[in-house]
Amino acid sequence: MQYPRQQTTEQPIQEKSYLSNFSTKLSPFLVANTGTLVFLFIWWLVTALGIIQAVLLPTPIATFSSLWAGITSGDLLLDFWLTLYRTLYAFVIASILGIPLGLLLGANEKLYKSFEFLIDFFRSTPATAMFPLFLVVFGIGDFSKVAVAAFAGALVVFFNVAYGVMNTRKTRIMAAKVMGVPKWRVFVDVIFFETLPQTFIGLRTAVSLTLVVIIVAEMFVGSTNGMGQRIIDAQQVFDMPGMYASIIATGVMGYGLNQFFLLTENKFIHWKGQ
Amino acid sequence: MVSKLGVDIEVTGLTKYLGEKVLYENFDLKIARGKITCIFGPNGCGKSTLLNMMAGLLTPDAGQMRFGTEVRSSGRTKTIQKKGQKSSTNNSRNESPVKIGYVFQNYRDALFPWLRAAENIEYPLLSAGLSRLQRKARVETLIHQFDVGFDLSRYPYELSGGQQQLVSIMRALSTQPNILFLDEPFSALDYEATLAIRDKLQEVFTATGVTIVMISHDLEEAVYLADHILLLTKRPTRLAERVVFEAQRPRTLKTLSEPAFVSTKAHSLEVFRREAS
Ligand SMILES: Nc1ncnc2c1ncn2[C@@H]1O[C@H](COP(=O)(O)OP(=O)(O)OP(=O)(O)O)[C@@H](O)[C@H]1O
Ligand SMILES: [Mg+2]
16 A cells, blocks of 8 residues: 555656756746747748738738838837837826826715716726727827827826725724824825736726827827838838838837736735735 | 722613614613723623714714713713802813723724834824923823833834734823723733733732723623622623722733632623523
């Protein structure tokens, strides 16, 4: 009875050491990016074998050299910065509007209830449906695009902050109250911090959303620059490598923004999930 | 001079409804100054509600509460006028209000996880207007009093449950309150941590003479710590009996086998069985 049992306990140990050998042989970079490399390889394979026509999908090499050309000539970089600038501009407005409003309405449940329908309605309305309205109000200039994006972002920030405030655990607020801490300090020292994790979720969602709205606005609302306009322009003249290069650059922007917020969040809200 | 800190509490005509149902009706209670009073009663009889009303976190539907010379009724606070004293505004400025410390059952939800343990303990002193140096000194005193052996520069979530609850108690005591309320402070802790913190609490009590009111769901623990055990009935809640247990302090594990302890516990259990069913 004992002999076979010993055998079974030895097997997993062998497997484990084999696995750890395997993973130490590969650098951590390769482990984390195997999927990406496989994807790039398939892309290359598909274009090299001519399975998909070059008018639809250029080779990775053509795409990345177009990206490189765009960067070195500086015109892609200019569009990149313009889009980033508009996105961040909209995001900052969204935060400045959304956070205080969220705190205010979250803390006054009656006030929130009276606005609940309106909030839900506008949250469910696609922001892009507002373009014509904002064009009328703010004119055809740059700011109307930023304003629509800011509007959409502010709603997301506002909703998340208000939700966070309304769902704060009552114990910490009670703890502060019983210490005789004045009401405004309870708000600043406790409720604000309690809400931070939810606020960050709102901010992260908002920055992604403002980017989407800005790109769409640049594509279709009479723009002469920006990544959205660049993508559409490349498509119009069938510059496929250029189009793909611009899409990748936009993706890099979105990914970068998201990573930036995740990193800040993890550093700043160290107690999250504890 | 020992019980210079603690004040007595008197609750009169307390009434509290929960929707349609009566929780307390015309409820009277006296809590002696500088003693440990344990509250024991059936589940849901309103022990936490009572403590929260006394701490000013919940408003009663009617009734009056007095803490030392300070009277609170329906949210208002005033100090009892003594003859020969001037206007009440003058008076209340001179006399510092009664300070209350509160320890919650769930330390995880009660400590501030964005502050380090030491900052948590200092926090009540911040709004009391103490300088940085004074706050540091106070924390040092508490560290000595509680003989803290772990690093208070850690965040609460980096500490064990027992350590976190100890930090909670230190935070509650940092302002040198006149009254310390504890709502089942040990129920989320393991046995070892409970024993250790229980005895530290007793030590600090002996040293400071703060009035302690503690809810316990463990009769042995209640009798072990208490001078007075308040046995409550099921709803509508009344005071079934006030049991007095006057064994010497510090009480130790030996106390648990003394005849006086055994008979007090047995008597309390009998009253509880009768009133809770
Ligand atoms: N927010 C609330 N709304 C309505 N009823 C409540 C609320 N909170 C508590 N109750 C009820 O009030 C009664 C007293 O609650 P309380 O928490 O004071 O009891 P307790 O004696 O502390 O109970 P336990 O031993 O479980 O801690 C319970 O019956 C509970 O169901
Ligand atoms: Mg309770």
